[in-house]
Amino acid sequence: MATTHGDTTSTGPRERAAGYQRNTLDILESEAIFVIREVAAQFERPVMLFSGGKDSIVMSWLARKAFYPGRIPFPLMHIDTGHNFDETIRYRDWWMEQIEARIIVRSVEDSIKQGRVKEEDGPNPSRNGLQTVTLLDALSEFKFDCALGGARRDEEKARAKERFFSFRDRFGRWDPKNQRPELWNLYNGMKRPGEHLRAFPISNWTELDVWQYIQREEIELPNLYYTHEREIVRRDGVILAIGPYNQPVDGEAAETAWVRFRTIGDMTCTGATESRASSLADIVNEIAATRVTERGGRADDKRSEAAMEDRKKQGYF
Amino acid sequence: MGKARANDTTPTTLVKERDLLRFTTAGSVDDGKSTLIGRMLFDSKQIFQDQMDQLEHSSKLRGEENVNLALLTDGLRAEREQGITIDVAYRYFSTARRKFIIADTPGHEQYTRNMVTGASTADLAIILIDARNGVLTQSRRHGIIASLLGIPHIVVCVNKMDLVDYSRDRFDEIVAEYQAFAQKLNVHDLEFIPVSALVGDNVVNRSEKTPWFDGAPLLQFLETVTISADRNLVDFRFPVQFVVRPHQDFRGFSGQIVSGTIKVGEEIVALPSMQRSRVRSINFYKEELQEAIEGESVIITLEDEIDISRGDMIVRRHNIPEVEHEFEATLAWMDERSGLARETNYILQHTTNRTQAQIDEILYQLDVNTLHRNKVDTLNLNEIGRVKVTTAAPLFFDPYDRNRNTGGFILIDPADFRTVGAGMIRYSSRSTIDELKRDERSRRLEVSQSTEITWDPGLVGPQDRIRRNGHRPFCLWLTGLSGSGKSTLAKEVEKRLFDEGLHVVRLDGDNVRHGLNGDLGFNREDRRENIRRIGHVARLLYDFGHAVLCTFISPYEEERSFVRSLFPEGSFLQVYVRTSLAEAERRDPKGLYKKARAGEIRGFTGVDDPYQEPEQSDLVVDTERLTPEEAVEQVLSLVHDLLK
Structure with missing residues (x-):
């Protein structure tokens, strides 16, 4: 499988616009990398969630850039609903090689078999609700204390108020009234045993930003x-x-x-x-x-x- | 696997080089804040069809006739039910020129916490005033918070102009009242726009109903306001986030450059160890950069193996921040469960560093509605106060007004780790006026002991001089960057006061440095001594009954406070002659900036030595926005008020 990122020939000084101007994508990229590094530094056992969607592909690419020439200092994890497109799975395994990352897979299918969850009935059985259980089980199985996600605030109204560091109680629940104020770029990731956080490095990106970035980064x-x-x-x-x-x-x-x-x-x-x-x-x-x-x-x-x-x-x- | 399909020739419609403006909106639901944002999104075609369908559906359910644009931004269900916004909601939209991030915060007093949070990252604040109600307590509160949080630009939207018949008089009245109030604040840029969010006047499109208004509509203003000059490109500060060490031959320090610039080969110092080295490389993924600038996340490697870990800071050798564990700060309390407790060891998070901290003293609580200072024992939710802080380990900081990223901190409750306070460092306690005074006292003591001098009041008393001169003496102190226009302004004022018959004298930086202070250079100590001598000369002239005009850059707060302390209350006026560094540098009347940039002059204010913006001046004169005549008139009216 050919890749276009492996290209190491262009190491010359970057072209820079006059007057030290930085465009939106530069600013968003730097902010996301800052957040990813904060997670790596502040937590003992962080994990990055990977769905195979474009947002998580971008997020994992940012993680690659954040630590290069080092490797990404935490694993990625895919919660497989069992209803994924075959191509998503093939792509996932190929992509992990490209970014030299380690991936853990946990499946909803297993949760169903273990009786942790029950499949929805009807013509449109969605496993979106079920994957929450698989996810929470996996987080406690590996004792992950922070999970990085590719959610963006522009996706949906409830997400417009989400923090970069989103606090979850011992039951993994999000209480909109119990979130920590976030000032400047100071992210408070401190927590008591059993509690964990979710971190959203591309919070400030819009769908268009994501696509333009994918285009720019090829x-x-x-x-x-x-x-x-x-x-x-x-x-x-x-x-x-x-x-x-x-x-x-x-x-x-x-x-x-x-x-x-x-x-x-x-x-x-x-x-x-x-x-x-x-x-x-x-x-x-x-x-x-x-x-x-x-x-x-x-x-x-x-x-x-x-x-x-x-x-x-x-x-x- | 599919290739990155980027290399075809289909043109992309949007301009790629958009920059980013973050702004905050404050106002209560009655001011029409949500409607204003909804209007901006709607008229700039940022609302998607399915959002619009949902909006129409929700509005119908609520029995409303028109589409309620406010519903677009009111996010959470609880809020939709109560009809108010209770948290900071972030909104996004973009035009061909800029991307915008809106931190939408509620305006009620009990949500000061949210306003402070939204303001902390904003380049600009929009304050809404209902044209019918005029300047209310909360309009002032929003201005005060924006000023405390150092937001460089404020736009006041006088809303609901349709309900006052687009009256120019009403608009002018509100502008005048708010401007008078804003004189007391540290606001760099204040604009006023008459709008109607409901109907859409002057939001995206220019309104025909306000032909008397020649400014830009709101969106156009947001698209064009200059924000690049707000960045601090002088002080290189690099808090280390994470050490990247893939193998023996590579040890890189990752982080985001929070201010300034750095080049390969430059000499650096690591704090707190004070070990020196040089920059070997600046890496970003597979690129090796020659230079990196404020805002960039990079990895830096050094020539020497020195011990650096997370929380340390890499800075330039000749531009070091303050390294102190005692300082004064403005603190906003954010915890609803309990107030500030002086016996608690809070966890203080600052840059990438955490240490323990205690609040030694609450100097006062600031009434965010009136600027009134109250004596208090604690700070509760939504209260803001001035405090003295001591930390277990020293912090590496700059005053917040100079650098938001190295001047801001949060306090974390040690029991449950919630974020309970947000602080802005004003300056360090140790190196301030006390020390200067002590220093000065010992000097004076030495002199009097050796020569047995005593102060001789003479036979002519101060009242005699006032009677003869026809005015009381005073000192007018102009501070500001080189090139801000201090001297030009002072010369005009001197002429006018002279013509009015005042006994006026003028002390100017260049003149004094020729003779009296010809032995002094520009290092920290000499700058201090320079101002000490000038302060005393000014005081002598004052004692002889003169109106004394002084024009000195006087970049440090402690020296300005020192000079002020030499004069009786009410006889010293400080005028901050303000201009952006970019503009001062553009003017560069003496070519000094050019020399400083070329490295021919060391320790030049604004280039490689800081200018601490005055927190409290009797007048702020913005020479970028005022004509010289206007500036002179403002200073003269200040003097006339004093002489009344």
Whole structure:
């Protein structure tokens, strides 16, 4: 598998605009790296969560840059819902080699087998709720005291008030009323035994920032993000991929369309968008012109207006 | 695996070189703050279709006729139910020129904590005033907090202009009242814009209903306000975050440069060990940089093996911050469970460092509505006070006004580790005026013992002089950067006062350094002695009944306080002649900045020696914003007030 990052030839002095100007991406990159290093320094056993989505790919790339020529001083962890696209899994293993990182995988499937959780019924069984249990179990299994996540504040209203360092009680719960004020760039990661924190280094990035950064850094993404022909079904205004975990139900018709994904999560609830964008430049243009938020394509957020807030309180990201 | 599909030729629509402006909005729900933000997002087409659908849906459920733009920013369910914003919410939008991060904070007094938090990272504050209600207590409070937190730019939006018939008089009245109040604050840049968030006047688009307003609409102002000059590019400060040591041959110190710049080969000092070395390389991923600047996260390697770990700070050899474990600070209390306790050993987090700290003394509590100082025993939630702090290990800091990143700290409760306070270091206690006075006393003692001099009051008393001269004596002290316009201003004022018949004399930096202080250089000690002598000369002239004008850079707070202490209360006026470093450097009337930058002059204020902005001046004259005539008039009116 060819890579474009392995290129070590360009080590000359960076071109710098006159007057020491720094653009948005430089500022956001530096801020995210600062937060990732704070986590590495302040915690005994941090972990970085990896979903295979573009945000966690960017976050792990930032971790790579933060410590280079050293290796990332903590493991990454993937909570596999068992409903992932095959390509996500293949990409994950390839990407870990590129960034020389170590990955731990824990699966919802196992949690179901162990009777920790029970699968939802109905035509649209989502494992998003279930993965919270698997995640919390994994955190305590490895005694992780801080989990880095790729959440962004622009994704959803409840996240607009999230901190960089988000405090969770002994039950992994997020209490919006019990968050620590964050001043300047001073992040307080102190905690008592049993408590842990979540840290969100790309809090201040927007979807467009992420795509522009991917373009600038020439990061390779799974093909799912680019246009491809796929069997889909339209359900409640959301385009869902047809696959082993998701079949058309009564009255729904399967069709073939040119689609791509704006986010990649569980196959059962990640909506695709019709798009012909085949390059990063196409995608950046498409995002800049788009009129629907990326979570608008996620069936799980549509369940109620405060859906995200409720899931967060239970320990979801 | 797919390649990074970046190398095709499809043009990208957005300008890549956008910079970033972080601003905070303060105001209560009645001021229309959420509506203003909603309007900005809506008119600049930043609201997505599904958000709009949701908004329409929610507004309908609440039985509202129009789409309620405020619902867009009120995040959490509890708040939506109560109809108020109770925490800091961050919002994002961008235009072709800039990306904006809004820290949206509630305006009520009980949320001072949130305002302080939102203000801590802001470049600019928007303060909303309801045109019908005018300047209220909370409008002042927002200004005071913005000023305490060192936000460089304030924009006052006089909102609901539609409800006062777009009255110019009403707008001017509010502007005048707020400007008069802001004179007491340390505010660099104050703008006023008449808007209606509900209807959209002067938010994104210029309103036809305010033809008398020739300023820019709010969004245009936000897009163009200059923020690069607010950065501190002088003092290189590099708090070490994490040591990267992949193998024997590489030992790198990772961190973010919080201010200043550094080049490969430059001589550095590590604090607190004070060991010296040189920069061998500056690394960022696979790049090797020749120079790195404020804001960049890099890894630095040194020529020598010296022991440095997290919490240490790398600085330039000739520009070292204060290293003290006693200092004064402004402290905002943020804990709702308990107030500040003097017997508690708090954990103090500052840069990448943590140490224990005790609050020795609460000098006063500041009423954030009136600036009034109250004597108190503790500070409770949302209260702000001036305190003396002692830490177990010394901190490496600069005064907050000079450097927000090395001047700010938080206090952590040692029992449950919650963040309970936020502090801004004003200056160190040890090296301040006490020492200077002690120093000066011993000098005076030496002199009198050796020559047996006693003070001779003479036969002409102060009242005789006042009667003859027709005015009381006073000292007017102008401080500011080289090139700020102090001398030009003082010369004009001298002429005008002379014409009015005052017995006026003027002491100027250059003149004094020719003769009286010709033996002094520009190091810290000599600068101190320079000001000590000038202060005494000014006092002698004062005793002889003169109006004494002094124009000296006088960059240090302790020396300015010292001079002030030589004069009786009410006879000393300090004027801060303010200009940005960038502007002073652009003017550079004597070519000194150029020489300093070239390394021909050492210890030049603003370049490699700090200018501590005065916290409390009797007048701040901003020569970038005022015409020379306006500046002279302001100073004259200050003098006339004193002589009344």
